[in-house]
Amino acid sequence: MPHPCLSCGACCAHYRVSFHWSEAEPALGGLVPAELTVPLRSHERAMHGTEGGGDPRCVALDADIGRYSRCSIHPVRPQACRDVAASWESGQPSRQCDQARLAHGLPPLTPADWIWREAAANDRDGNPDGSDNPNDRGTPPPALPPPIAA
């Protein structure tokens, strides 16, 4: 079973993703691509596509919500995105995750959605061939960390 975020993306298409403008200012060390952002309030920018109301969807999101999801700027995404937890990934529910999934017709995650990590932890040889563990389905891909409500 892959990381649940990789078949979701709901939070990237539910919340306004806003952050301090300096995160998109290279002169100050900001790494978020400014061309993918828009000015918001006096000290803020937002990911383009999420700044209005209605039907937000981040311009950096490559996804068919509920089928596959990828953040096209994952290494340089805003801190707000890094701060959103997927429900039960760290042993507790996440209201932001649950609400976004429900809004897209997806059930909230449960602890059962993370059982694959136990199999990965028991993988002694690191090979995804099941040779040392019948539950071995290979190393799961990295998470797609999501956004945060503003």
Ligand code: SF4
């Ligand atoms: S954090 Fe939750 S809503 Fe966001 S992509 Fe992951 S599973 Fe989906």
Ligand code: SF4
């Ligand atoms: S993680 Fe953030 S920057 Fe990436 S697609 Fe989602 S909302 Fe956009």
